[in-house]
Every structure is written in C-alpha cells, then in structure tokens.
Amino acid sequence: MTMGGPAPFSRIVVLGTGLIGGSFALAVRRHFPEVEIVGWDRAEVLERARACGAITHGSLQLVEVLRGAELVYLALPVGTILEMLPAVARGVEHTALVTDAGSTKAAILRLSRVVFRNEAHTPYFVGGHPLTGKETAGIAHAEAELFRGAKYALIGSGENVDDRVARLLRLLEALGAVPVWMDAETHDWAVAIISHLPQMAAVALARVVADETDETGLPLKLAGRGLRETLRLAGSPYEIWRDIALTNTDNLARALDRLAQAVDHLRTRLATHELRDEFEAANEVYKILRQFE
Amino acid sequence: MTMGGPAPFSRIVVLGTGLIGGSFALAVRRHFPEVEIVGWDRAEVLERARACGAITHGSLQLVEVLRGAELVYLALPVGTILEMLPAVARGVEHTALVTDAGSTKAAILRLSRVVFRNEAHTPYFVGGHPLTGKETAGIAHAEAELFRGAKYALIGSGENVDDRVARLLRLLEALGAVPVWMDAETHDWAVAIISHLPQMAAVALARVVADETDETGLPLKLAGRGLRETLRLAGSPYEIWRDIALTNTDNLARALDRLAQAVDHLRTRLATHELRDEFEAANEVYKILRQFE
Numbered sequence: 001m002t003m004g005g006p007a008p009f010s011r012i013v014v015l016g017t018g019l020i021g022g023s024f025a026l027a028v029r030r031h032f033p034e035v036e037i038v039g040w041d042r043a044e045v046l047e048r049a050r051a052c053g054a055i056t057h058g059s060l061q062l063v064e065v066l067r068g069a070e071l072v073y074l075a076l077p078v079g080t081i082l083e084m085l086p087a088v089a090r091g092v093e094h095t096a097l098v099t100d101a102g103s104t105k106a107a108i109l110r111l112s113r114v115v116f117r118n119e120a121h122t123p124y125f126v127g128g129h130p131l132t133g134k135e136t137a138g139i140a141h142a143e144a145e146l147f148r149g150a151k152y153a154l155i156g157s158g159e160n161v162d163d164r165v166a167r168l169l170r171l172l173e174a175l176g177a178v179p180v181w182m183d184a185e186t187h188d189w190a191v192a193i194i195s196h197l198p199q200m201a202a203v204a205l206a207r208v209v210a211d212e213t214d215e216t217g218l219p220l221k222l223a224g225r226g227l228r229e230t231l232r233l234a235g236s237p238y239e240i241w242r243d244i245a246l247t248n249t250d251n252l253a254r255a256l257d258r259l260a261q262a263v264d265h266l267r268t269r270l271a272t273h274e275l276r277d278e279f280e281a282a283n284e285v286y287k288i289l290r291q292f293e
Numbered sequence: 294m295t296m297g298g299p300a301p302f303s304r305i306v307v308l309g310t311g312l313i314g315g316s317f318a319l320a321v322r323r324h325f326p327e328v329e330i331v332g333w334d335r336a337e338v339l340e341r342a343r344a345c346g347a348i349t350h351g352s353l354q355l356v357e358v359l360r361g362a363e364l365v366y367l368a369l370p371v372g373t374i375l376e377m378l379p380a381v382a383r384g385v386e387h388t389a390l391v392t393d394a395g396s397t398k399a400a401i402l403r404l405s406r407v408v409f410r411n412e413a414h415t416p417y418f419v420g421g422h423p424l425t426g427k428e429t430a431g432i433a434h435a436e437a438e439l440f441r442g443a444k445y446a447l448i449g450s451g452e453n454v455d456d457r458v459a460r461l462l463r464l465l466e467a468l469g470a471v472p473v474w475m476d477a478e479t480h481d482w483a484v485a486i487i488s489h490l491p492q493m494a495a496v497a498l499a500r501v502v503a504d505e506t507d508e509t510g511l512p513l514k515l516a517g518r519g520l521r522e523t524l525r526l527a528g529s530p531y532e533i534w535r536d537i538a539l540t541n542t543d544n545l546a547r548a549l550d551r552l553a554q555a556v557d558h559l560r561t562r563l564a565t566h567e568l569r570d571e572f573e574a575a576n577e578v579y580k581i582l583r584q585f586e
Contacts, residue, residue, distance in 0.1 A: 131517050151515050180515065190512030193505050198498060198523040204555035205494050206575035208548065211555075212486050219483030220581060222444050222473060224424050228582040230491040230526060235579035238572035245563045255501065256560040260553045262497035262504075267549040270538045279531035282499035286528035288513060289521040 007032035008167035008174075009097075013069040015084065017041045017049040017058070019134060020101050021075030022142030025054035027175040030144045040065045048139045066091035071168065074100035078243040081108055089115040092123045097164035099128050103191065104247040105155050105184040124164050127155035127184065129191070130177060135235060148176030155184050192251035196244055200256060202233035300325035301460035301467075302390075306362040308377065310334045310342040310351070312427060313394050314368030315435030318347035320468040323437045333358045341432045359384035364461065367393035371536040374401055382408040385416045390457035392421045396484065397540040398448050398477040417457050420448035420477065422484070423470060428528055441469030448477050485544035489537055493549060495526035 012028060014021045017039040025037045039046050039055035046058030059065045062084075066072065072092055074081050081102045088098055098116070102108050105127050116125040132150035134141055152172050154165075158181030161169070172179055182190070209227075213220040245252060269275050305321060307314045310332040318330045332339050332348035339351030352358045355377075359365065365385055367374050374395045381391055391409070395401050398420050409418040425443035427434055445465050447458075451474030454462070465472055475483070502520075506513040538545060562568050 131515055131519075133519065150517055153515065182511070186511065189505075190515050193502055193512040194516045194520050197501065198520060200559050201494055201498055201556070202523070203571050203575040204552060204559055205491060206578040207555045207558070207571060208490065208551045209486055210574050210578050211551070212482075212548075218475070218479065219486040220578070222424055222446065222483050223487040223582060224443055224585060226424075226426065227487050227491060228579075228585065229522075230495070231575075231579055231582060233523060234575035235583075236572070237576070238569045241572065242568065245568055249564045252563055253560050255505075256556050256563075258501045258504070259497060260556045260560070262500040263494070263549050263553045263556065265500070266493050266497055267546050267553070270545055270549075271542045275535065275538055276531045278496050278500060279529070279534065281503050282496040282524075282527035283530070285499040285503050285513070286521075286524055289516060289524060290528075292517060292521065 007035045008171045009035065009070040011036045011038070011069055012071045012073060013038045013040065013065050014055065015040045015062075015065075015072065015074045015088070016076035016080070017045055017054060017139055018075065019137045019139070019141050020130065020132075020146075021073065022049055022052075022054045022139040023144065023146035024073055024075060024101070024130075024175075025049065026052070026142055026144040027147055028171070029053060031174045032171075038065050038069070045139055049142075052139065052142070054139065054142060062087060063091050066093075066096075068093065069096055071171075072096060072098040074098070074102070076100075076102070077240070078102040078104050078108065078247050080243075082111055085111050086115050089123060089125075094121050094123060095164075096123045097162075097168060098123055098125045099168060101128055101130055103129060103195075103244050105129060105153070105187045107247040109155055109184040118162070124162050126165050126168065129153040129187065131191075131195075135232060137237075137240065145176070147172070150177055152177035152179045153187050153190075154179050154181050155187060156181055188248050189251050192248055192255045196241075196248060196252050197255040197259060199233050199236060199241060200252065201259060202231055202236075206231055206234040300328045301464045302328065302363040304329045304331070304362055305364045305366060306331045306333065306358050307348065308333045308355075308358075308365065308367045308381070309369035309373070310338055310347060310432055310435075311368065312430045312432070312434050313423065313425075313439075314366065315342055315345075315347045315432040316425075316437065316439035317366055317368060317394070317423075317468075318342065319345070319435055319437040320440055321464070322346060324467045325464075331358050331362070338432055342435075345432065345435070347432065347435060355380060356384050359386075359389075361386065362389055364464075365389060365391040367391070367395070369393075369395070370533070371395040371397050371401065371540050373536075375404055378404050379408045382416060382418070387414050387416055388457075389416045390455075390461060391416055391418045392461060394421055394423055396422060396488075396537050398422060398446070398480045400540040402448055402477040411455075417455050419458050419461065422446040422480065424484075424488075428525060430530075430533065438469070440465070443470055445470035445472045446480050446483075447472050447474050448480060449474055481541050482544050485541055485548045489534075489541060489545050490548040490552060492526050492529060492534060493545065494552060495524055495529075499524055499527040
C-alpha cells in the first residue's frame with residue numbers, strides 16, 4: 001500500500017457499486033482514507049457496499065448524490081450508462097469531472113459530445129475502461145487491488161488535459177492502474193479482438209460441444225479440467241454481453257469473420273508442415289502475454 | 294493414499310518417462326511400493342525419473358527392458374508408438390499385457406490388430422488414453438496424483454475382458470482414474486471435439502490477435518490476465534500436436550468446420566435476441582463441466 005499524497009478529489013460518487021465500481025471504491029478508500037465516497041445502486045447492493053467499507057454512505061436519489069460530487073464514476077452496463085448520461089450531465093456541479101468504466105466507448109463518446117461541452121466552468125467528461133474484471137460479477141467479489149497492474153484505457157490524446165483529468169490520472173496511478181490514451185474507435189476495435197472475440201469464441205466452441213453430445217453423454221462426459229478451464233468464459237451471463245454486442249456490432253462481426261477465416265485456414269493445413277507456422281505464431285503471442293505477468 | 298491390495302503386476306515397463314509415463318510410474322509406486330518399474334527413454338530423462346523415484350531403474354535397450362515385463366506402458370507421441378509397436382510385440386513375453394497412452398486411438402488400434410493376436414498364450418494389447426495432462430511436458434512436471442479423478446478411455450466393449458486387462462483396470466482404479474470403455478472411432482471423434490478443437494481454436498484466435506496487432510502494439514498491449522488465461526493453450530508446442538493432427542485429420546477437419554459454422558452463426562446474430570440462446574447453451578455446457586470438479 002502506497003499513499004498517493006493529498007487526495008485528488010474529496011467527494012466521489014460511484015454510480016453502480018458492483019464488481020468494478022465496488023473495487024474502485026475500495027481501492028480509493030485504501031489509498032485515500034479521507035475521501036468521502038457515496039454510492040448509488042439498488043438498496044441491497046448499497047447495503048453490502050457499505051458493510052464491506054467500499055462506500056461511506058449510499059443513496060437511491062440520483063439528484064441528491066450528484067450534488068457536491070467532484071468526481072462521478074459510472075460503473076454500469078453500457079446501455080445503462082447511455083440512459084443515465086444526460087441526467088448526470090444535468091445534475092452535476094459545473095466543476096465536476098464525470099468518467100465511466102463502460103466496456104465499449106464509441107457510443108458513449110458520441111452521446112457525451114452532445115450532453116457535455118467539456119469547457120471551463122462546465123462539467124467535464126472523459127471516457128475510460130479498466131481492462132480488468134473477473135468471471136464473477138457483483139460487490140461480493142470486489143477487491144481493492146483489482147486495478148493494480150491493469151491497463152486503463154482513457155479516451156483522448158492525453159495531451160493538454162484539463163486539470164480535472166490530470167487529477168483522475170493521479171488517482172488511477174495511485175490505484176496501480178496503467179493509463180493508455182487512445183480514441184474511442186481504436187479502443188472498440190482493440191477490445192473486439194482481445195476481449196469480445198475470445199468471449200464469442202468460447203460461446204461458439206461450447207455450442208459445438210453441446211451439438212455433438214449425444215444420448216450417451218459423449219463427448220462431454222470424457223471432458224475434465226482442461227476443457228473446463230478453456231471454456232471458463234462460456235459461463236459468462238448474456239446480460240453482461242448484450243450491450244457490448246449491441247454497441248460494438250460491426251467490429252465484433254469483423255473480428256468473428258477473421259476468426260472463421262483463421263479456423264478455415266487451419267482446417268485445410270492440418271496434415272501439412274504449415275501447421276507448424278500456425279503453432280509458432282500462436283506460441284509467440286502467448287510468450288508476449290506472459291511478459292505482462 | 295489408499296493401498297490397492299496386492300499389486301496387479303510385479304514388473305512394469307514404462308516406455309517414455311515424460312509427464313504421463315513419469316506420473317503413471319510415480320502413482321504406481323505410491324500405491325504399490327513393491328512393484329519394480331523399469332523406464333526406457335533418453336539417458337538424461339531416465340536419470341531424472343530415477344532421481345525423483347518414478348522408476349526403480351532405467352535402460353536404453355528395448356529388448357532388455359521388455360524381457361520379463363508383465364505390463365508394458367507406452368507413454369509416447371502417437372507417431373513414436375506406431376513406430377515401436379511391432380518391435381514391442383516381438384520382444385515381450387507371451388504372458389505380457391501391452392497398453393498405450395496415445396492421444397488418438399484409431400491408427401494405433403489398426404496397427405495393433407496386425408501385430409498382436411490377443412489370444413491366450415500370446416501377448417495382449419489394449420489401447421488406452423488418460424484424459425489428463427498439463428501445459429508443461431516432461432518428467433520435471435510429473436506428479437503421482439495426475440490420474441486422480443481423470444477419465445481414462447479404454448478401447449473395447451469392456452465385456453468379458455482378458456484377465457490381464459482386468460488387472461490393468463484394478464491398477465488404474467487404484468490410481469484414482471475413471472475407466473470409460475469405447476471404440477477407437479468414438480474416442481477419436483470425442484477427443485477431436487473436447488481436446489483437439491479447443492487447441493486449434495486457441496491457435497486460430499492467437500493468429501487473429503497477431504494479425505491485427507500493428508506497429509503501435511495495439512490491440513495486444515491492452516491485454517492482460519484475461520486473454521492470457523484464454524490463450525493458455527496457444528502456448529502448446531507443435532511437436533505434441535503434429536501426430537494428433539496427422540492421425541485424427543478427418544475428425545478434426547469436421548470439428549473445425551462445425552466451429553466455423555458456429556462462429557458464423559454468432560456473427561449474424563450479434564444484434565438479435567437469438568444471442569441470448571447461444572449464451573444460455575454455452576452456460577449450460579459450462580455448468581455440466583463444473584459438476585466434474
């Protein structure tokens with residue numbers, strides 16, 4: 001645990017205190033115990049968030065929680081963020097910074113340009129996306145170190161940032177996150193490849209396993225730890241992915257098209273020496289991923 | 294540790310003392326310490342196998358190790374098993390049982406019918422495949438409990454088995470393995486779906502990630518723990534998979550064809566409610582896999 005100097009914000013509002021919002025709140029409180037963190041969510045979620053020390057207090061009234069907030073952190077499904085953003089823009093102080101942790105960025109950025117002016121003496125919006133998470137959602141799984149070592153996409157050039165954004169950067173770095181600036185379109189294409197495509201590949205693979213399993217229980221009954229680990233993502237609930245598929249449809253469709261091509265490429269090369277090239281390229285990717293540990 | 298009564302075999306030869314052969318030997322010695330286990334492999338592998346207590350002694354001479362063996366356990370790549378099977382059949386006692394742990398079974402069974410008569414007073418062959426393993430090969434990673442809880446495919450009907458096969462069953466069950474009888478063609482189709490297809494899917498996914506990563510390092514540099522875990526199989530070496538792809542080409546090609554169809558099915562349904570059905574089918578498969586824990 002490292003202290004990050006004086007807290008960059010003294011009153012933070014977290015809209016949605018589930019896995020990401022709850023972990024953000026826990027992390028802020030660990031590093032800056034003096035910060036007041038107000039949660040907004042369903043009553044039972046707020047109760048759990050308060051009990052585990054993630055928030056100092058909670059409220060069900062959006063208008064009330066936004067009053068006096070210096071930083072508003074939206075940690076909700078993309079569809080809910082899109083629904084709430086206009087009301088948030090209307091309700092916050094003109095000195096506030098609003099940011100989000102939504103999984104796709106282009107749709108949110110398009111709307112944010114309509115509802116925020118991003119000028120001095122007006123509320124400021126910056127889009128974000130922590131590349132972290134777990135298979136298990138909810139405040140019960142939140143942890144203060146979830147952001148440590150994780151890439152944190154921020155939307156923009158990263159040049160000449162507003163003072164409020166500079167303070168957010170300082171906060172994120174104190175939490176151990178690694179900010180990476182990019183535009184919304186680049187972000188959405190990148191996550192289509194590294195996050196959304198692996199999810200859909202697991203769903204497709206599970207579909208083949210299900211379709212091929214007959215009344216004898218084979219082939220599924222022969223499976224063990226290996227397939228379970230490989231299909232871990234197949235356990236993800238649709239609710240989390242619906243908004244992602246709806247707001248990143250074109251990128252994801254293109255990524256799935258590339259995957260189908262790669263699968264077909266392998267299919268026609270199984271009994272040839274070219275299969276070695278495919279394995280070596282895959283080994284190289286895995287080697288790079290291991291360096292991130 | 295449970296003792297399995299008197300040892301079903303008093304002298305076992307393990308051909309190939311890597312991860313599977315070494316783990317088999319360690320497990321046998323833990324449960325039946327009185328059994329003599331002779332290893333056959335490269336000199337440096339035998340030295341490590343002896344040092345960790347997997348084998349009682351080792352030899353580089355096949356003819357010599359086969360003499361007096363009651364059980365011969367081939368734990369080698371499928372291609373090497375195919376190369377060695379005729380010499381093993383010629384070299385073993387007429388009372389011996391020969392079995393293998395090869396990843397595909399049809400090619401091995403075809404050859405075994407030529408070189409073994411499977412009658413009284415002749416050496417007997419039964420094909421097998423423990424559905425276990427690790428990403429990391431070699432004797433250094435062998436462990437005595439690798440077979441515990443693992444399905445162990447045995448090729449045949451399982452009815453009226455030869456006494457030698459009955460003793461192998463007793464041995465495998467003492468090691469904690471769960472024998473499952475099936476024919477070679479059913480086995481090879483089943484492993485194409487649950488083992489070989491997930492491997493190829495990881496290689497294909499890694500290929501897309503590699504192809505899409507540009508000079509800025511994106512999207513790969515945005516990845517973290519999640520993608521690393523998903524692409525764990527992309528780290529597997531070609532050498533292990535070459536023989537599998539060569540001896541299960543048709544099944545694997547058919548499985549890859551089904552996967553390409555499933556990927557395409559998802560692609561055209563991203564923005565529809567049908568995506569929910571696909572996720573629910575995947576959730577169901579994962580639920581069944583978790584029951585195996």
